[in-house]
Amino acid sequence: MSLEVSAVARLGEFALDADFKSESRVTAIFGPSGSGKTSVLNTIAGLLRPKRGRVAVDGSVLLDTAACVFVPPHRRRIGYVFQDDRLFPHLSVKGNLLYGRFFAGSSHQHASLEEVIDLLDLGGLLHRGISALSGGEKQRVAIGRALLSSPRLLLLDEPLSSLDERRKDEVMPFLEKLRDRASMPIVYVSHVQSEIERLAGTVVLMGSGRVLAVDEASRVKAKANELR
Amino acid sequence: MTLTAEELVAIKLSLRVALLATVASLPFGILIALVLARGRFWGRGLLNALVLVPLVLPPVVTGYLLLLTFGRNAPVGRWLADHLGIVFAFRWTGAALASAIMAFPLMVRAIRLSVEAVDRKLEQAAATLGASRLSVFATVTLPLIAPGIFAGAILAFARAMGEFGATITFVSNIPGETQTLPTLIYTFTQVPGGDAAALRLTVISLAISLAAILVSEALAQRVSRRLHAI
Numbered sequence: 182m183s184l185e186v187s188a189v190a191r192l193g194e195f196a197l198d199a200d201f202k203s204e205s206r207v208t209a210i211f212g213p214s215g216s217g218k219t220s221v222l223n224t225i226a227g228l229l230r231p232k233r234g235r236v237a238v239d240g241s242v243l244l245d246t247a248a249c250v251f252v253p254p255h256r257r258r259i260g261y262v263f264q265d266d267r268l269f270p271h272l273s274v275k276g277n278l279l280y281g282r283f284f285a286g287s288s289h290q291h292a293s294l295e296e297v298i299d300l301l302d303l304g305g306l307l308h309r310g311i312s313a314l315s316g317g318e319k320q321r322v323a324i325g326r327a328l329l330s331s332p333r334l335l336l337l338d339e340p341l342s343s344l345d346e347r348r349k350d351e352v353m354p355f356l357e358k359l360r361d362r363a364s365m366p367i368v369y370v371s372h373v374q375s376e377i378e379r380l381a382g383t384v385v386l387m388g389s390g391r392v393l394a395v396d397e398a399s400r401v402k403a404k405a406n407e408l409r
Numbered sequence: 410m411t412l413t414a415e416e417l418v419a420i421k422l423s424l425r426v427a428l429l430a431t432v433a434s435l436p437f438g439i440l441i442a443l444v445l446a447r448g449r450f451w452g453r454g455l456l457n458a459l460v461l462v463p464l465v466l467p468p469v470v471t472g473y474l475l476l477l478t479f480g481r482n483a484p485v486g487r488w489l490a491d492h493l494g495i496v497f498a499f500r501w502t503g504a505a506l507a508s509a510i511m512a513f514p515l516m517v518r519a520i521r522l523s524v525e526a527v528d529r530k531l532e533q534a535a536a537t538l539g540a541s542r543l544s545v546f547a548t549v550t551l552p553l554i555a556p557g558i559f560a561g562a563i564l565a566f567a568r569a570m571g572e573f574g575a576t577i578t579f580v581s582n583i584p585g586e587t588q589t590l591p592t593l594i595y596t597f598t599q600v601p602g603g604d605a606a607a608l609r610l611t612v613i614s615l616a617i618s619l620a621a622i623l624v625s626e627a628l629a630q631r632v633s634r635r636l637h638a639i
Contacts, residue, residue: 226537227536228533228537253541254536254537255538255539255540255544256539257537258539259537260538261534261537263530263534267528267530267533269534270531270553271553280535280538280540280548281538281539284544327537327538330537330538
């Protein structure tokens, strides 16, 4: 697994100038709110088109402004679990889960519906509407929906931040299971150190739009403390 | 309450005119609503004004403009008749055209509001799941704005049923061809002894309009409930 990201972009007052590489199965992007973590994910997913930049996953170039390459989001096969769940309100839980699989077609299938339901314990929710779900359940469905689109890389943008403490404890074990059992690499964004310590291999430390350090989880902790 | 043959003909014609006006203008209504809600281009304000202008223009002016454009001897009208065999002047299709234009602002407004209420983040999410722009529209945007489209269509239908000024100016008041419910009511009010018939048709007209408004409002409420449930 290899992930290469560089992006220079201007978003109003905010300037993004990030550049990092990671070889880990789980890469965490860590930093305070407003440090550009989500902009990096949006660049990887193709939702943000930087002025200059390059994104490559396992050698597949998804963006290279120097070579005028821009693969549109729907052709990137990047699973994205947003901070807000962004489930489709007009579809049931099952409809949401199957949405990405429909567009993935049969060529890249690596997770079956049964496996995902089992992994995220969604069996009892399938026929419910989205408005009848709790925050934690919504986030699990959103993870399942992203997994079923057969992504080559899974982006998780603070999947716990909108949940209260009890819900966090409810979803965290699923994330650990996901890390151990999912076949694709994961990029995990958070501003909570304990989550990073539990999940990540490589940590990308960000501050005000820039990458401050890239290192293994344990060593970045010391650096983060120094910078504080 | 029994209706005479003449009244039945007018009611049926009105329904046919309103149905054609609604169905034929709906694709344009959706397109214009999308363009106005999402497009950022030069002339957007002008387009918006053009769509809205029949709302404030005296209907007789709209009808007269239609006559000047689509009349038998008008440039567009003659071209359509010669090349496509389509004639609007003094035909029921002309009544449908006049009604469609008069109802268009209401239709566009209802659809536009529902488009503006769609959370574009859901469309982004759909794109990351592999849906092309067209698929995103068909599987996310369209279902989310469907109640707005229904509401707009129903309002337009009701408005088209009641169109009078532009219709009578453009296609006149010919029994069986362009004599719709409102123009027949007008006719009855102009002849001695027509009061009872005019009143009967007025009741029918009122019932249709009320039903349309009720259904349209109920749908609009469903839209806002659904979007706030997120």
